[in-house]
Amino acid sequence: MITGKNYIGNKLSAKGNSIYKTFNPQLNIENEQAFTEASSEEIDAAVTLASEAFKSFQNISGIKKSEFLNAIADEILALDNTLIKTYCLESGLPEGRAKGERGRTIGQLRMFADLVKEGSWVEATIDTAEPNREPQPKPDLRKMMVPLGPVAVFGASNFPLAYSTAGGDTASALASGCPVIVKSHPMHSGTGELVASAVIKAAQKTNMPNGVFSNLNGINIDVGAQLVKHSGVKAVGFTGSIKGGRALYDMAAKRDEPIPVFAEMGSVNPVVILPESLKEKGESLAKTYAGSITLGTGQFCTNPGLILGLKSDAFSSFIDRLSDEIIKIEPTCMLHPNIKGAYDTNKEKAMQQSAITVVADYEDEVQTNFARQTVTTVEGAIFLKNTTLHQEVFGPYSIVVLCEDAAQLEKIISNLEGQLTGTIIAESSEANKYPKIISALQNRVGRLIFNGVPTGVEVCTSMTHGGPYPASTDSRFTAVGIHSIKRWVRPMSYQDWPNDLLPEALKDENPLGVFRVVNNCDTKNSIHK
């Protein structure tokens, strides 16, 4: 069923010369299937098809788009165990996780299907004319969101389904009316091809234009680079490392026509533990955080890599408890030897900085690609000065910073780079005593959490998955939830436009029955002239 080929629109194609294989990290062997990298001509063909498809796809009704998105979900489910097995072989992740992630992926597709079927997401606004206004007549103006054009999507290594081929970026871009060209993640190109086949089947069953979706294999930077630099590509979605995301951002910014890049990148997700909370929940907290740090072998973008607290006996015993708890946990497999290698290297680098104390380090023998969890501590003053310690160590590693006082804690937070999340652990009566700390943390993050863990990104309207750079390349958008569609659309105004030529959402009679802002009032009413 997996061919190792690219989907150039609806057609399987393998004209390139470069071949690669995915890897089974559990068994520490290459998987059998070989994948052919997309050639320069194939990349160009995919973009040309997408640009052509955009001409009709941008105007397709919300109902048709919802059928397409639901059909993708159906076809992914129809892949059944083939998909789950391939996912596990290529990621080393367990079956339960595969099924959970599939559920999330399906859920996202259906969420966007509902959104575009209902239709109000286009934010239609209408200001009716005032022909007799002095000194000049006021024209009739109507505005709605329209899609940007073909979007290049780069999936995440750590979420082979929910943030990949038909993940949040693809689902939101297709929902907006943008064709999608996926650069398949080379660590799970088999999973990617299977999901791509589901998207193509769905596109054909629901009569979408050829080119609305393509899937390109690529293990080197070249495929992605050619895609991002192609004049037919109008936006980029990426989930992954700071290095990768920044490289794409830089390429896009240097184009003759710069295009928006939404890259969701690294984060250490600071957790601030306020002192009183330790009295009540120190023990359960240690258990919870040992679990959060090691969840998915620490390979979540929201992994808590930095714990900040005020020096005290209570904080010291929390660290002891956290160490005890985390050591008990059985190490698990990382996604790929390269990721395991980077984890070891980065952890080693962090641990070798001066004045670092290792308080927990799993020492028993583990299988080749399994990650040993580690917790270290450092004094606040040292942490402040050494920005190497601020960097993400992707994997089950966390550094605990012992702050002298609230002022130093605030200073440390203010000096952090942008983060996806920030967590406050506190008694409810306690938090309002630290307004500066909370305010500093808010200015560094996309999401604030109270008495919880940062791992776990709920898919709902009120979620922000993003944040100040380098958590993302543009903090004004979210990668998760219905509002992630805003990354791919722009406002378009029609002035004195004839009613029969207006898009449905802007016509006088409101045939779609969507919510609109008419002369600054929310309404579903039609316009009477």
Added chain:
Amino acid sequence: MITGKNYIGNKLSAKGNSIYKTFNPQLNIENEQAFTEASSEEIDAAVTLASEAFKSFQNISGIKKSEFLNAIADEILALDNTLIKTYCLESGLPEGRAKGERGRTIGQLRMFADLVKEGSWVEATIDTAEPNREPQPKPDLRKMMVPLGPVAVFGASNFPLAYSTAGGDTASALASGCPVIVKSHPMHSGTGELVASAVIKAAQKTNMPNGVFSNLNGINIDVGAQLVKHSGVKAVGFTGSIKGGRALYDMAAKRDEPIPVFAEMGSVNPVVILPESLKEKGESLAKTYAGSITLGTGQFCTNPGLILGLKSDAFSSFIDRLSDEIIKIEPTCMLHPNIKGAYDTNKEKAMQQSAITVVADYEDEVQTNFARQTVTTVEGAIFLKNTTLHQEVFGPYSIVVLCEDAAQLEKIISNLEGQLTGTIIAESSEANKYPKIISALQNRVGRLIFNGVPTGVEVCTSMTHGGPYPASTDSRFTAVGIHSIKRWVRPMSYQDWPNDLLPEALKDENPLGVFRVVNNCDTKNSIHK
């Protein structure tokens, strides 16, 4: 009243060594007042003050911000004739225009005052918890828009009030809760200082933190460059040339922490005349367009610089009529000798391209900085091949393209760069015969106009002033209307956050009475738990 100094927060300061003067283009002489460029230390001080001010200003209530914005409007009005006179001396524009633009500026400030007083603009959304959900409990999530931080604003040469010191960028940024540092336009630094003094007075009267606004003089690129590269600046607003906007965009993209730049830049604003319309309204159209091309000496971003039509006798006689009409118009003064110089050079360059026919060229003697209006024509095939002809000639110049057929017309439109506006002149029964032309035009512009002129940008919710690059650096935003505030804000989520620590807009009881989306339904109701 004008000192020639910078406002570093509330304080006048002139520590720099570089001095410059503004110019009276009508009299072709320098104005008397000398302005001192901001020094490197002053720029740094302004940003540091802004960052400090942001700590409190970001949390100031909508009511307080509305008082501030209304006070700015009041203080600008209080400048009375001093402002109008200075405006005219520095721009060569007539008093009527000065007063009109002041009205627009005041109107924008009051519009944003109303917006933030009402409060729903923060787009509050709430998804309440489901503690018993399986397999995992659903947390309580609440999201709203929060300001990015200090914004650097570069005003336009052609709108010394409405798109400058306290123009749309400044008004929207202050409304969002972002402090503003203006890089004063060197052609109207006196007007700029007067308006800045009004903003500072208003800030002091309404108890805004020092540093919420600064005004920096600068004639060289250095002042702006230092500002855009400063780590304390979090976003940039610009109105002006492609060259200037792109330079700032490039600087911002190369920062360690890239920041968003909204630059509204050049546009030729294509006007497509469909054949049947010429029968009915050819004559009045010629008159209207002669007026639109020369309005404000052609110095509007929405000036119609490109007219496209199908070759026919009717189109030829339209061109004749347009020539007759435009020649009748008395030339007017440009903003500055540099702008006049660029107009002459660029027009000359366009006219010297091969196969260009000049059909109207005002030839009588004019005053030094007055612009002679010119209309040229060219065959579609020539225009397609020569992209020099696609470039904006800033001033009262327009090129008319004679297209062979609808297919060529469509191709020309598709090959244009991004535009602020596109206009269709047609009989209402006629437009639906050219769906491809309309669709191609839509994909190139931010605003489509039917049977009107592109000049004149109505300030209302449904206006898009922006468009695909190079009309703007980010087509996902507008520079005009209440939604222009979206350029300066980002979504911020609160997970399981205690009610008493939440921002007012997200509290259970909805104390601000704003519209919110609660569990995906629009409501002003409070949350009952």
